[in-house]
Amino acid sequence: MPALRLAAAVLSGLLFGGGLALSGMLDPARVRGFLDVTGAWDPTLAFVLAGAVTASGLGTALARRLHRPVLAERFDWPTRTRIDPPLILGAVLFGIGWGLSGFCPGPAVAALSGGALPVVVFVAAMLAGMAAHGVLRRALPVR
Amino acid sequence: MTTLPSAFAGGLLIGLSAALFLLLDGRIAGISGLVAGLARPAGPAWRIGAAFLAGLVLGPPVFALLAGGWPAMRIEASLPVLALAGLLVGFGTRLGSGCTSGHGVCGLARLSPRSAVAVVAFLASGMLTVAAGRVLP
Structure with a gap:
């Protein structure tokens, strides 16, 4: 059912983008307001993260009880656990x-x-930064 | 326009998105990882990631249609600063294996110690950066 999997991915992305818009997180000044702890601190981002981790946490707890995802063969869980210098x-x-x-x-x-x-x-520079990491990763002393 | 209840509700939508992506497709909704994945060879996983990102880009216009207007976006940084910031965000999220979504929304929900350390590190460095910007000319 590849079409259903793609539809599920588009729906997930839509909810993510809609949630960012509703929460005010598309506004960089508001995000910087949260990071501005020595100035006029704006708590909005903390409320967004609280809501997001709550719903994501419920989903994760449910996923851990399933043998496989509804539409895919297996869960793609992150495997790395080491807290290392690159992190x-x-x-x-x-x-x-x-x-x-x-x-x-x-x-x-x-x-x-x-x-x-x-x-x-910003996004073009971000892609360049990601590409730079791809090129440099073999030369880096830490990975 | 944005209030704390709407911020929490928007956060719930973001978390629901991550929950659905995990429960249905078995994938982690980490945006930096999904974007970087676009550079990998095309295949089923590539198409799933690209579909999620397409939905992400369409999310704000759909919201604007439903809400009757585009949400506020105030960009204070100049273009050169945005370019430098973009490079740091791109390089840093690859080196550190994730961003606010992968380590924050998904990693904290998984109670991952690795993600918790990353979240503390990027919050602290983001706050120091903004504070430094107040002091420096």
């Missing part, structure tokens, strides 16, 4: 870019539909 360095670099712009990957990709040049510039 922390990567998260720190991501946080710097997030703080500078107010964009993380989800809202940036969702906001592409607005067609604004700054969003296109």
Whole structure:
């Protein structure tokens, strides 16, 4: 049932993009407001994350009771568990870019539909950063 | 326009999206991973990821139709700063194996210690970055 699987993926993506729009997370100034703990702190993002983790947590608990997903052969669970330097360095670099712009990957990709040049510039640079990692990963001292 | 209840409701939708993607397709709704996956050879997994991302891009216009208007978007950073930020976000999310969705929405829901550490690290560095921007010229 590949068509059903694709439809399920499109529906999931739609809910994600709609949720970002409803929650105010497409607005980089609001996201930066949450990160601005020494200024006029905006708690919105904490409420978004609380709602998201609640629903995602219920789904995860249910998934753990299933032998396989409804439409696919197996669950694609993350396998890595080590807390290593690449994890922390990567998260720190991501946080710097997030703080500078107010964009993380989800809202940036969702906001592409607005067609604004700054969003296109951010996403193009993000793709370049991902490609750079793909090229450099073998040369990096840490993986 | 955005209130805290609508923020929580929007968060529930995002979490529902991640739950459905996991329960139906067996996949983790981590946006940076799905975007990076577009560079891999086409196959069933590629099509599923691309379908999710297509839905993600269509989400805000569908919301705008239902809500009667596009949500607020205030971009404060200049184009050069956005380019630098994009490079850091792209490189950092690959090196760190995830972003706000993969480590935050999905990883925290799985009670993954690895994701919890990543979330603390990117929140702390994001907050320090914004704070530094207030102090520096």
